[in-house]
Amino acid sequence: MLFLRNNGNAAAMSIGLMGGTFDPIHMGHLVTAEEARQQFDLNYVIFVPTGNPPHKEKETISLPEHRYLMTSLAVMSNPYFFVSTVEINSKTPTYTIDTVRHFSGSEKEGPEVYFITGADAILEIFTWKDYEELLRLCTFIAVSRPGYSLDRFRESLNRACPEMVNKVHLLEIPALAVSSTYIRERAALGKTIKYLTPEPVEQYIKKHDLYLSG
Numbered sequence: 702m703l704f705l706r707n708n709g710n711a712a713a714m715s716i717g718l719m720g721g722t723f724d725p726i727h728m729g730h731l732v733t734a735e736e737a738r739q740q741f742d743l744n745y746v747i748f749v750p751t752g753n754p755p756h757k758e759k760e761t762i763s764l765p766e767h768r769y770l771m772t773s774l775a776v777m778s779n780p781y782f783f784v785s786t787v788e789i790n791s792k793t794p795t796y797t798i799d800t801v802r803h804f805s806g807s808e809k810e811g812p813e814v815y816f817i818t819g820a821d822a823i824l825e826i827f828t829w830k831d832y833e834e835l836l837r838l839c840t841f842i843a844v845s846r847p848g849y850s851l852d853r854f855r856e857s858l859n860r861a862c863p864e865m866v867n868k869v870h871l872l873e874i875p876a877l878a879v880s881s882t883y884i885r886e887r888a889a890l891g892k893t894i895k896y897l898t899p900e901p902v903e904q905y906i907k908k909h910d911l912y913l914s915g
């Protein structure tokens with residue numbers, strides 16, 4: 702589907718992947734994806750909700766169906782945004798490398814893949830599965846939340862993983878302190894979540910009584 706939309710010229714394609722729990726997706730994710738799309742001239746940004754993320758196993762996460770549907774509602778109005786079920790449909794926990802392999806394909810003509818993720822997460826990349834292959838297969842867009850020092854990030858990255866320095870681009874997203882945790886906490890207290898997430902997502906959360914038990 703993605704290749705056809707580019708008149709068969711797959712070699713020129715570049716896509717952004719944004720993985721996350723998206724419980725729920727919020728304006729921080731959307732503004733970040735849109736900014737990355739424009740700055741890096743991406744043909745598409747594909748949101749990839751996680752199935753059963755290993756590091757969050759013990760927490761209560763909304764059903765994948767809910768997270769998938771909320772993400773789909775959120776991207777509806779943006780012609781460059783898509784949602785993938787590749788991780789949600791996987792029977793086993795998926796790692797970033799599996800998802801990146803899925804989208805980069807085995808052919809040389811596969812799309813150029815940019816993986817969009819938080820700057821903090823990037824600093825731990827050497828703990829990720831098959832990170833060396835990851836570095837070959839994709840370029841990273843490290844987004845920083847407000848108050849984050851990009852200079853310190855560069856230093857830390859140099860210390861942690863010097864071979865990454867050319868594979869990581871930094872993207873500062875101003876004024877976006879919103880997180881899914883913050884939205885869940887507000888919803889649990891009956892506080893308004895209007896404008897923190899797109900309206901259809903807000904309505905979906907209400908309709909399905911999500912996050913009420915805190």
Ligand code: ATP
Binds near residue numbers: 723878880882
């Ligand atoms: P939670 O509070 O449940 O951890 P979250 O808001 O961090 O949720 P995730 O689904 O965990 O959202 O994050 C998906 C991706 O989006 C991660 O790479 C994360 O670093 C990034 N991200 C989350 N919030 C923001 C934000 N406000 N601005 C920019 N990027 C963000």
Ligand code: MG
């Ligand atoms: Mg998070």
